[in-house]
Amino acid sequence: MSLLQVKRLTKVFTIGSIFSRLKILAVDNVTFEINEAEIFTLAGESGCGKTTTARIILGFEEPTSGEIHYKGKRIDNLKTEERRRLLKEIQAVFQNPFSTFNPLRKVESYFYDTLFNLGVAQEREEARRIIEEKLEAVGIAFEEFCEKYPSEFSGGQLQRISIARALLTNPKLLVADEPVSMVDASLRMSIVNLFKDLRDKYGLSVLYITHDLATAYYVSDRMAIMFRGEIVELGPAEKVLQEPKHPYTRLLRESVPEPDPSRRWTTKVVLADQEHEEYLRTGCKFAGRCPNAMEICKKESPPYFEVNGVQVKCFLYR
Amino acid sequence: MRVLKDLLRDGRFAFGFSVLLVLVFLSVLSFFSPYGPYERNPLMRDLPPKWPHILGTNSLGQDIFWQLTFAVRNSLVMALIAALISRVIAIIIGVIAGYKGGLVDRILTFLCDTFLVVPLFIIIVLVATITKGRMSLPMLGLLLGVFGWAWDARVIRSQVLSLRERDFTYTAVLSGLKAFSVVSKEYLPFLVPLIFATLIGNMSWAIGMEVTLAFLGVSNLMLPTLGTMLQWAINYQALLLGYWWWVLTPVVTSVFLFIALYLISISISAYLDPRMRIQRIGQA
């Protein structure tokens, strides 16, 4: 059952002064779907447009063109009041747990705010019960949580608390923007396992945004690889990462340092000097670095080809 | 009052606060003055300091000490009115400009810049000259308040702009808070130190303006304030005639008042600084 549909989403940022304007296609014709009870990953390096896509879905940015449908209804053009009602269904957690909360406010105040403002609870007792329930789901004791400020928690704890807050309204979709990149490697599993458990127990869908392919492999059902605003590969996570088809996906996959001393890098990588050049390229945006680049790649932007259940945006698969 | 105890640990605050307390005490004393503020010649003129006239008398036959109590009271009240009015305007304009952005921001910033660039001093002097003699204390406070907000509105606006991009603004929005609540719940704790520091600074400015206006002779010289006391003294050639107690009293009091306000302002600012507050969390 399809939950969220993103159709040909495009966002153009113009930078520069009156004299030299530059148009950057931060998100270029992005199309994908998220189903119920599914963990879908948008993966890519910084600047690929994944965070901008998430912000548009959450209503923090306006798209330049394209549509977003949730449960069949359009949500990219809602008024403020309707957006607020949507908050019961779609919630988010951010990368840095310490900046997610105001350091001068007690963390619990956000919880009560969410419950009262969004009409989930009417009285304090009721709210308290729900908060306790959600905290338990993320593995935080209620007594440890009360009356405390963000700085009194560790990063891992605070991130779990952030997830608990997002779960208060029993949303159907959780947008998680780099939820574990600021958490220590040794604690990441606990948070990522949480997503899996929530999906299995409550049917929660997660839009997992990350540049960490290892955790993406571990937790996702389906995933899309983004490069400079475009989706270059989309399909089941196992296939995309174990049998990468697009040359960029292959590069990404190879570059992940494996925690296994017997499998070290044997080849070298060439890095792009100036990133914004690649945004403005005509034809395939990866053509400048691609080991398989052909003449046509520099002239035309490739369409999507379906190969073995995976969509690939590459002329190699014509 | 743990806050007060913590603050008093800072030497600057301790000094400034005590001086201010003394001055407030003086203001309260003014209600018990045996002489009215406008009475003339109830006493011998130009008497040097000697009990019961501990600061002497002036050429108008008034006891300088009791005059001072009125002067301090009036100056403080006027400064408070001016500072409060300008605070309110600055907050409203600064917050709306910072939070809304876009066209609204541009219009308000333009308004702000106008007030910053236009020579306020001349305008204030002009207004004072026109209404000379009929300017009451609250009116003066209002006048100074209406002109003193521009700088602080700018400061508040930049703070709001930066806060708006912080993650917790988005968390607040995701928690269902509306714009007004976001500002009052999330931003106010950050804005309070700014507002407080500039409040005291504004008071100093208002008092300074008042003294200057009085010195120029364009304010209501009948009202006893620190400025008018000085003006009368100069007018009557007090220095030349050696009546040092008449000149020094308002001067020394003003200096102490300025120093006290400054010290209090910087020590409270340091105390309220969000970074310091974060460090204090968990110490209770």
Next chain:
Amino acid sequence: MEMLRTEQLKSYYVLEIFGRKRIIKAVDDVNLSVGENQIYGIAGESGCGKSTLLKAIFAAIEPPQKIFGGRLYYFVDGQAVDVYSLSEEERRKLRWRFISYVPQGSMSVLNPVVKIKETFKDFIESHVKGKTKDEAYEMAKVHIRELGLPVTLLDAYPHQLSGGMRQRVTIALATVLSPKVIMADEPTTALDVVTQRGVIQLLRDIQKANRNTLILVTHDMGVHANISDRIAIMYAGKIIEEGPTEAIFNNPTHPYTRYLIRSLPKFGDRMRRESVPGSPPSLEKLPSGCAFHPRCPHVFDRCTEETPALIECEKDHMAACWLVQEGKR
């Protein structure tokens, strides 16, 4: 041959806030020995003291950080030098020529208003006497070219370069005087996967070309697996396991290390993995005895009373755990 050694080094932070004194034991009784021509990795969670250790080894300590005990030796031209008994002037001479340091978030060390070559020139001039401006520029150019970086970047401003490029420039800056020991603190943390690979490769190439020593601090075990020769695992200010990379990955001994290694996701294996339970301890209020005991599944009485020292569990591989002592491993 040894290049650097610490003996029972203790470095704490002494903070005084509103009348209360707090002592944070960031580096507590650390014994380290780093040889030449090797990449030595230091791993551990954030807040375990790794950055403090680097700063203490670089001997550029500023209050509130203080050295509370122990010794630090550099082996300059084969001679042991007790660093903390030298004068500040003598230490300054050793800095950047014998040992260099790439701090965390060091991309911000580049002056944003001057071109890269100016930053290089200033740096070279302040540490090497008798170089003219042009000679300094030339030195920078040669070094950049040797590292395989485009020479055009010297004429650029920092904001014109990507994050990855800035990090590599900072590494180039730290190595332009050919130091014998290079210390890098989380050089790849804020970077993308492909850029990270480029930076790691650069570090490895520098080490291979100069046969010097690289001390690499990062919490990313994948990076350690890829280039470190030996690894020391830090926890709550102490080193709790130390040995060659293969030994650490194939035979992790300390319970914490075991959790750490086993929790790492690997491609091709979607079996459920578990994190280390609980949270890292506060360095202010450390648990009694072994600092890991509140989170350890194998804890017994001795763990809560005495702090274990590093004991050999197999050849050239040490762990600080009473289970090793009791022969249970």
